């Protein structure tokens with residue numbers, strides 16, 4: 251009598267390793283579902299992963315098309331993440347004082363073989379300004395700011411301003427000629443703030459008797475720079491804003507922004 | 522060769538440059554059916570590319586374009602041209618579909634797809650591409666580092682970071698309180714207001730042009746012509762003392778530009794009425810003040826009755842007035858530019874006593 255033998259299909263070493271790996275206790279404790287090849291697992295992968303959970307499970311076909319979103323919002327977010335990472339690394343080497351700021355940057359350039367962290371950070375920042383503009387442009391051209399997404403557009407505008415401010419505050423940190431004069435030109439505007447700048451219209455009206463309330467030592471520009479010129483106080487202020495204040499603010503708003511994209515019905519499309 | 526360069530230097534003059542930008546936008550909007558073709562789009566980009574390649578053979582052009590911080594703006598120019606063209610094209614294509622009764626393409630793509638794999642893979646690929654571009658860019662282009670900061674040594678020109686150069690360019694026409702504080706604030710406020718002013722229910726969630734003619738034209742004017750082209754102007758064509766220099770021109774510190782701008786008050790009192798300037802500032806500036814108040818307060822009302830009647834009726838009072846105010850504030854810049862170029866007008870209202878110049 252002939253015996254029937256069931257022959258398992260031949261598996262390559264890699265496949266066997268993969269099968270073994272995805273059944274270990276460690277793996278199954280991290281990923282609580284099989285590979286996303288079935289509909290059920292495609293739902294589970296989105297729902298059980300905190301990062302992927304930013305997304306819905308399913309999405310309009312037009313919304314995943316590059317021709318519709320240009321992926322500009324996603325790229326802005328990615329650049330922000332990459333800037334956070336490279337910025338963190340730069341913070342290990344950079345001290346925001348008149349004594350060290352410039353020389354630390356020189357050190358990064360001279361003593362780190364093949365170092366490109368500063369470049370990645372600077373060009374990433376320029377690129378982010380551009381991608382955020384283009385993202386805004388595409389949102390406008392698809393009319394995606396119309397109801398119910400009005401508020402998310404407003405959140406976006408604030409993030410656009412924060413992006414520019416992040417870039418602006420970072421511009422000062424290398425403490426070279428390029429840096430302080432760009433910031434000087436930029437911050438000089440603040441002294442012309444109506445009422446609050448000492449060369450602004452209306453500032454001379456704010457006085458107690460003979461005593462003017464607004465002068466170079468207490469106007470809007472002084473608040474920005476911590477002094478009457480771009481000096482050490484300005485450097486510290488810009489550093490703290492650049493590394494802590496503004497990133498925190500924009501991160502919170504990004505959370506709101508993404509949340510609202512979902513709550514407003516996902517990527518826009520014709521009704 | 523020399524002739525072409527002279528031609529470009531002349532065309533780049535702020536006046537011509539700006540008028541050409543406006544004409545370009547008008548052409549794109551008007552001839553959009555033709556602009557939408559691939560030949561025009563990619564051909565245009567090709568010509569632009571050829572111009573930059575041609576330019577880099579010129580030492581002055583190369584000097585300014587390859588300044589590390591200016592390289593991103595070269596990229597911006599190309600991306601902007603591409604995406605403006607692309608979005609117009611998508612709009613035109615959709616408009617054709619709508620005219621044929623098919624509805625926009627986005628409507629045909631309304632069915633849902635799985636985020637995994639359809640979206641996450643797109644994201645992964647753009648993430649990788651983005652990283653590769655960033656890394657390659659960082660390897661080949663060193664971040665700039667100039668001499669250590671020296672408060673006693675002002676470089677000429679002193680420029681703000683590039684994304685603010687449109688604002689710095691406005692300083693040619695307006696005082697800092699307007700160019701540096703009030704108008705930027707109004708840009709932010711105005712952007713935030715857009716969704717609340719624009720009550721056109723059409724064109725929500727798809728590219729179109731015909732359903733949103735005015736909105737798109739105004740936005741393109743603000744974004745592409747005013748904001749972006751002035752950045753390009755401020756970056757590449759403004760040299761020492763903020764003088765104009767053509768793209769193929771040497772940045773000569775000693776270049777002199779005649780400054781013979783005249784205030785409105787002088788035009789009225791001295792040149793027309795042939796009396797001296799009154800010493801009381803209010804009387805001296807009364808004509809300018811009336812003009813400005815007319816522009817801000819009366820013009821929107823008049824427009825509501827005439828040209829913008831349709832908008833007034835569609836939008837209702839409050840929306841219309843906020844929108845008209847913001848629109849007029851935006852138009853204040855090109856108006857002031859024209860007044861400067863045509864009449865050498867310096868200030869419409871000039872109350873130096875209170876730093877109040879318009």
Ligand code: HEM
Nearest residue numbers: 319323324326327386394402403406407409410516517518
């Ligand atoms: C820091 C910068 C920003 C980041 C990281 C960001 C990120 C995103 C992402 C990832 C999306 C999903 C769709 C897409 O990629 O296009 C999105 C959608 C959206 N964004 Fe942004 N964004 C930013 C700035 C802005 C700005 C400046 C605006 C407008 C002024 C804006 C308004 C919107 C709106 C209205 C949507 C919904 C679009 C739709 O449903 O089609 N965002 N954003």
